[in-house]
Amino acid sequence: MKNFLCLLLVIVMAVSCVEKIIEKPAGLIPQEKMTQLLYDLAILNAAKSTNSAILEVHFDSPTHFLFEQYNVDSVQFVQSDIYYASQPLIYEAIYKEVADRLVREKEKMEEARKIANDSLALKSRQVKDSIQD
Helix, strand or coil: CHHHHHHHHHHHHHHHHCCCCCCCCCCCCCHHHHHHHHHHHHHHHHHHHHHHHHHHHHCCCHHHHHHHHCCCCHHHHHHHHHHHHCCHHHHHHHHHHHHHHHHHHHHHHHHHHHHHHHHHHHHHHHHHHHHHC
């Protein structure tokens, strides 16, 4: 009897652990598209914090423009975000991909800046050398 109760308890706990907390919404944004959208939102937020006046000149609502580009609306985005948040492993994978992509892009920009600075320094030395001749 004791073994039966233990087995029953284990089965009940196992079933309750796999229970879905949030149902999959009808207009769920696919995981890959959600990752791209979150990446672009991160870039947009960084741009807003850097110089929002430039964004406002070109776009009435940058976030709305971004949603239009991905053919989603804000409700669909929020529902998809909540659904993915209820799936911790998937949500973590999405945000890890966004973070990795941001790091790679940052490294590319730093490399391009270094190359541009090196070429400017070289040109500056060439100009000085030509004046001294």
